[in-house]
Amino acid sequence: MILDVAFSRRDLPHRSASGRAAVIIDIIRASTTITMALHHGCTGIVPVRTLGEARARALTLGDGVLLAGERRAARVAGFDLGNSPAEYSRQHVQGKTIVLTTTNGTRAFQAAHSARAVIACAFLNVSAAARWLGRAGLDVLIVCAGRHSRFSLEDAVGAGILVDRLLGVVDHAVALGDAARAAHLLYSAHRSDLLGMLQGCEWGQGIVREGFGADLEICAQVDITDAVPVMRDGHLVAERA
Amino acid sequence: MILDVAFSRRDLPHRSASGRAAVIIDIIRASTTITMALHHGCTGIVPVRTLGEARARALTLGDGVLLAGERRAARVAGFDLGNSPAEYSRQHVQGKTIVLTTTNGTRAFQAAHSARAVIACAFLNVSAAARWLGRAGLDVLIVCAGRHSRFSLEDAVGAGILVDRLLGVVDHAVALGDAARAAHLLYSAHRSDLLGMLQGCEWGQGIVREGFGADLEICAQVDITDAVPVMRDGHLVAERA
Numbered sequence: 454m455i456l457d458v459a460f461s462r463r464d465l466p467h468r469s470a471s472g473r474a475a476v477i478i479d480i481i482r483a484s485t486t487i488t489m490a491l492h493h494g495c496t497g498i499v500p501v502r503t504l505g506e507a508r509a510r511a512l513t514l515g516d517g518v519l520l521a522g523e524r525r526a527a528r529v530a531g532f533d534l535g536n537s538p539a540e541y542s543r544q545h546v547q548g549k550t551i552v553l554t555t556t557n558g559t560r561a562f563q564a565a566h567s568a569r570a571v572i573a574c575a576f577l578n579v580s581a582a583a584r585w586l587g588r589a590g591l592d593v594l595i596v597c598a599g600r601h602s603r604f605s606l607e608d609a610v611g612a613g614i615l616v617d618r619l620l621g622v623v624d625h626a627v628a629l630g631d632a633a634r635a636a637h638l639l640y641s642a643h644r645s646d647l648l649g650m651l652q653g654c655e656w657g658q659g660i661v662r663e664g665f666g667a668d669l670e671i672c673a674q675v676d677i678t679d680a681v682p683v684m685r686d687g688h689l690v691a692e693r694a
Numbered sequence: 695m696i697l698d699v700a701f702s703r704r705d706l707p708h709r710s711a712s713g714r715a716a717v718i719i720d721i722i723r724a725s726t727t728i729t730m731a732l733h734h735g736c737t738g739i740v741p742v743r744t745l746g747e748a749r750a751r752a753l754t755l756g757d758g759v760l761l762a763g764e765r766r767a768a769r770v771a772g773f774d775l776g777n778s779p780a781e782y783s784r785q786h787v788q789g790k791t792i793v794l795t796t797t798n799g800t801r802a803f804q805a806a807h808s809a810r811a812v813i814a815c816a817f818l819n820v821s822a823a824a825r826w827l828g829r830a831g832l833d834v835l836i837v838c839a840g841r842h843s844r845f846s847l848e849d850a851v852g853a854g855i856l857v858d859r860l861l862g863v864v865d866h867a868v869a870l871g872d873a874a875r876a877a878h879l880l881y882s883a884h885r886s887d888l889l890g891m892l893q894g895c896e897w898g899q900g901i902v903r904e905g906f907g908a909d910l911e912i913c914a915q916v917d918i919t920d921a922v923p924v925m926r927d928g929h930l931v932a933e934r935a
Binding site: 635641655656 | 897
């Protein structure tokens, strides 16, 4: 298994996702929110880029669909949900389809469209994601959503914990590129205090300033679910692993 | 001082170099070679992107200029020098102007053209580069040349050792972005064996395969010179710091 990491979606054209499993990581907060929603019984999440696309897709999906998304961290006016994982309780999302647009995370899904499989990974489900990938047996490209296409520490650490777990579940040789090795080292440096890392990184500080600091405590939880968001026909659906 | 790192030149449009000091790092091998040449008395190095540009600039510079460059690691046919720092002995380069084109490193200089100051840094001169930057007093953008615009471990570690040295010489507050903090951690993880890091990273292995493994021993040397390559009117010239 070849294991590669793109530290932002801008790296993607230089690391073809074709034939590989692409793993989208946006720890603060899209991949955490998506994982939480599916953990709580949401039937599917449709990631889209723009507000207009979100409204149009919601119309085609009919009654019972929830519109969700953020711009500048805050819930979009008129939408049912923002991008705060705390909002995605069982009470709110069970049995619902959600159309979601976020500034960075949902765009990474589009950027990885050529991949053979696309999943989302957060700290919440990293061991399950590793098991899912181990069974799929494809080469893996981890795509950090980053922030405005720039390197972000929390997504690099997220990539690193997934590398760590994959090394544990894959029993044949794993080839790590420079970026995968760097991500693994960055996880090792922060593994004893993931919450502190989230609170200290650039976007974590931004989220605190925007009043969503409590979300970081949710984002920092490791392995609370075995739900893996897997893209099937444009919907992220839960598969257990 | 704000201290930021671009892990490849593709990050540059998202991190304006304007008004800052840009530091180009291409450990294997352009910034090492440039530093070695100036250390050995070369009067100036003109980095250019293409082979055609190199030949044209050499013509305008007249007699005594040396043409240097590599493609796929090897010296360009008909050129005086390749990109191996071992070739840049005092005997070969003292008093000479060199026009240099390399696959990644020299392109990073062009990408940083909007910066207020542009210098090159290698392990060879990292403490001198930090002193030079400390005196300049500008915000700093470290630009990793990377390999084909991708993350490369050796340049990230090079950025990290410069962050480390800057933290030692700058006596006022230094603000580190996510990438600068990550680079510093990656240096810390490899500081006890920089040569091993160079031999193990993707491009280091490539250089060994191409028959230039001995160059890595030169690239791994720390602080052997106080020569800092500084861009003045399109020429990198030595300033002592």
